[in-house]
Amino acid sequence: MNHQPATSPQNVSEAGEQRSSRNATRPGLLAKIILVQGESHECYLGLEDSFYNRLQPQDQLEETLVFDLINCSWKMQRHACIETSMMNDAIAEAPSATHAKRLALGFEKLSHKDAYRLLQRYDTMVHRNFHRSLQVLLALKQVPQFPPAPTPDPEPERAPEPVPQSQPQTGIEQTPPGPQAPNHPPAESRDLPEPPAPAQNVCVPNEPTLSLLNANPDPEDRHSS
Numbered sequence: 001m002n003h004q005p006a007t008s009p010q011n012v013s014e015a016g017e018q019r020s021s022r023n024a025t026r027p028g029l030l031a032k033i034i035l036v037q038g039e040s041h042e043c044y045l046g047l048e049d050s051f052y053n054r055l056q057p058q059d060q061l062e063e064t065l066v067f068d069l070i071n072c073s074w075k076m077q078r079h080a081c082i083e084t085s086m087m088n089d090a091i092a093e094a095p096s097a098t099h100a101k102r103l104a105l106g107f108e109k110l111s112h113k114d115a116y117r118l119l120q121r122y123d124t125m126v127h128r129n130f131h132r133s134l135q136v137l138l139a140l141k142q143v144p145q146f147p148p149a150p151t152p153d154p155e156p157e158r159a160p161e162p163v164p165q166s167q168p169q170t171g172i173e174q175t176p177p178g179p180q181a182p183n184h185p186p187a188e189s190r191d192l193p194e195p196p197a198p199a200q201n202v203c204v205p206n207e208p209t210l211s212l213l214n215a216n217p218d219p220e221d222r223h224s225s
Contacts (some may be wrong), residue, residue: 030067034074047073055137065137072130084120086110094128 001198031044057063090106097105110116 034071036078039078044074062137062140065133065140068133069130069137072126072133075126076123076130077193079119079126082119083116085114086116 030048031041035041035044051066051073055066057064057066065220085137086102087106090109091102093109094102094105163221
């Protein structure tokens with residue numbers, strides 16, 4: 001097979017390189033699987049090229065379907081050759097009849113043979129597989145090809161977080177501080193009413209004292225004494 005090289009390495013995508021590598025091994029592999037002894041290798045390669053150039057498979061799935069089409073097409077041609085050989089053997093028994101008469105006699109003779117009926121049934125199955133693979137391939141080509149999703153960039157490594165140092169255990173259970181009392185000024189500094197001043201000794205100048213009163217006793221007391 002002749003493959004046209006790319007004009008430059010930049011024009012060859014990764015998918016194209018994969019297809020080229022598969023195409024390089026395709027002819028020899030499929031020819032060994034399909035061909036039997038006596039069949040033409042060049043004819044098979046020509047059939048294979050025509051299918052691949054027409055259908056242009058883009059991935060492994062499409063290549064599998066194209067391979068099925070090539071296989072079925074080659075088998076249909078093989079069945080035609082087998083039927084022709086069987087018909088030639090059947091009409092050889094009536095050499096003096098006309099061509100149409102010989103065909104009719106040959107077909108009547110073959111219709112009673114199990115080999116011919118098996119060939120017809122097998123050929124019908126191959127035709128059905130061919131059309132089924134072709135429909136699947138054409139429907140698959142209608143599906144848009146989406147590019148692969150880009151690979152996300154790896155996340156940067158995070159610095160390890162510092163481990164808090166634990167306080168040494170003293171054996172005394174520390175109670176958490178309770179609610180703080182409101183900050184009021186001391187009681188001495190509050191504005192309280194001043195107490196009343198203590199009573200002071202007031203001297204009345206004109207009031208006689210106890211000693212003066214005792215100095216003038218009652219006249220009756222004087223007589224009794």
